[in-house]
């Protein structure tokens with residue numbers, strides 16, 4: 001993965017617009033957050049292999065970035081995006097990694113389903 | 117305590133690396149004693165958060181890395197019967213409960229283990245650990261001749277609720293294998309191992325203790341975690 005360069009990532013997001021794509025979206029604090037810090041309110045969400053078709057995709061802001069996808073009837077967005085990669089299977093993988101190297105957020109789109 | 121001979125040992129955990137910290141010394145010892153050991157690892161730790169910054173992996177490439185690490189850990193312990201059960205990290209508690217019990221029952225019927233090792237229900241911290249422990253306990257509960265059931269517990273309230281572990285094995289003789297099993301999972305354990313080396317160099321007895329002993333609780337059927345299932 002490389003650090004997000006807004007112009008380059010924008011080109012990749014544009015390329016997937018108007019097509020049916022599989023979505024992976026996740027935010028996480030890790031399952032041990034409350035074990036290490038008992039007062040911590042642990043919340044997160046996960047969705048994988050739901051098909052969407054966005055008409056406009058946009059990356060905004062200084063790093064960490066925000067990325068939003070406008071759908072005919074709704075929205076998908078993620079904040080905290082630091083890195084991206086168009087992988088060897090042509091999937092666009094975006095992720096936010098914190099200072100200790102832990103993933104905090106992921107937003108991925110692909111024309112073929114992600115594995116299980 | 118010396119580690120007794122077993123007809124067959126079945127170890128069930130959800131994540132690659134669960135075996136390394138808690139039980140790799142015990143597994144290695146059983147193998148050295150000639151006891152067959154099967155490790156059923158339910159997921160590939162697909163949701164691991166340590167991906168580095170700069171990242172060394174992506175959400176999609178991590179399972180490939182962890183699969184190799186799991187095999188390397190098995191090799192370090194001398195374990196030949198490694199089963200990767202194909203579930204997805206962080207989803208086990210959402211699977212059908214009866215299906216999970218069936219998965220465990222199938223393993224038990226095939227292997228006829230005299231000892232099973234897993235987590236202790238309600239004292240296992242991670243939702244996957246808890247779901248795994250529940251499935252194993254439920255499967256064993258239904259058996260007429262129950263095997264020994266040794267559980268790993270590490271929730272913050274373990275000592276308060278369960279007291280001291282009733283099974284403590286000295287694993288000094290296989291310390292190197294245990295170290296190598298932990299090192300095999302380097303993508304997820306690097307920072308932890310670094311901290312450990314540092315503590316060992318300072319002569320920290322708690323850390324040293326942790327590398328020389330492995331602790332288990334016999335499952336308390338008279339204080340079963342649920343009344344019925």
Ligand SMILES: [Zn+2]
Nearest residue numbers: 131134242245
């Ligand atoms: Zn685990």
